[in-house]
Amino acid sequence: MEELKRMHYEAVKSYVSETMHAKKRKGFYYKVIELAGFEAYERDYDEEGDTYDWLKHFLLADCETLVSWVEYHADKLKFDYMKRLYLNRFSKSPVDYVDKEATYNAYTLFKKMNIRVCPYCEHEFLDVVSVNHGMQTKRTVEFDHFYPKGDEDYPGLAMCFYNLIPSCKPCNQLKMTNPVAANPYNPDIENLTNLCPDIPVGINIDDLSEADCKIKINPIGSMIVNESTLALEQRYDSQTSVAYQLLKCKQDFDDDKLLELERLGIGTVSELKREIFGKPRDEARGFELHTKMKYDLIGY
Structure with a gap:
């Protein structure tokens, strides 16, 4: 799990630090530090001295922290910087990547997770398969957002690690924006x-x-x-x-x-x-x- 989280953070950090426009990066920082748990961070963004510790803290927030943000700070999660990254790079296709080195996307994360069964139901298999004589790669696995990424929901959490649940298509279609309360990452x-x-x-x-x-x-x-x-x-x-x-x-x-x-x-x-x-x-x-x-x- 620690290796998966490290890989996720490093890839998103690569995008934020090397690809995201400086103005958007600054805006992203200001949105994140409005959340609970970021009180110690500087109110003025220091681009040259940025260590991206704020980004790590945000992306790898645990299940309890996500619950707290959704319950008490839902209005502060409407920013779409990470939703765009999810749609345009992470989950778009097998050949679109989050990081500049072109190593990380939804396919990469699923393969590294080394599971083949949906954690929501344990009733369906998850697969990445080759079709059309190996010319195309397709997946039966979806990455469900435990907290929906819709514009009126929680788009800010679209790339938070513990909000990305590998899911079978039946579970993802049944859930859509309907509520679930037990996160598969919860150890209990x-x-x-x-x-x-x-x-x-x-x-x-x-x-x-x-x-x-x-x-x-x-x-x-x-x-x-x-x-x-x-x-x-x-x-x-x-x-x-x-x-x-x-x-x-x-x-x-x-x-x-x-x-x-x-x-x-x-x-x-x-x-x-x-x-x-x-x-x-x-x-x-x-x-x-x-x-x-x-x-x-x-x-x-």
Whole structure:
């Protein structure tokens, strides 16, 4: 994460310091230092002595800071310097770049993130693919703005790192300018849902049908808004049979059964789990679909 943030800042800094017109750069500085957290910065812009620490502070503001700015300083986020950069360079095409060295754009950031699954839903894959016999590069990944970049919303945050969420097209289209409240970058987000069917504890899975294993998202706190906006529970209807099979396997191969198989020399418990249930979540997360659902269902 630290390397991603460094790369993002350095690329935008390259644009601001070397490409942005001096008058606009000065105007950008004055807009930024109106926000909370910039009280110590000089009120007069020193172009020759600019270290761009203000830019780093702004671009890499954490989730809590973004929440505070949106809640208390929304009127100060109407400037469009970064929205133009997002539209004209960062997200325009595979061959348009933010920095003068032509190394950084949305495609670069996604590749460096090294994930293949949408963090909003974990229900869709994200890809950058070559089409037309390798003549074109296209992506199924969008960079959603957690806080919308519309002129009447928060255009000033268009290039803030924690406001750029890699997203599948279905999530991005469902969200648009509709609200979400739980940011995937928030380290506590995993604790805000429990993806399990509404079935009695300890019931014999053989007494159930697949239809009984419809996944419930069970959101709490800020995830209630995300679930409603992104229709997560409805989209997980397709996973009913998968949930049933996972619960059936967990019942048929509980810990005692796995230990028995290990004693018989068939394999170690960890080897047997991998063969029966696939990769554990710490390996599969970000690369396989529905790993949280699997973990919530069977603890693996």
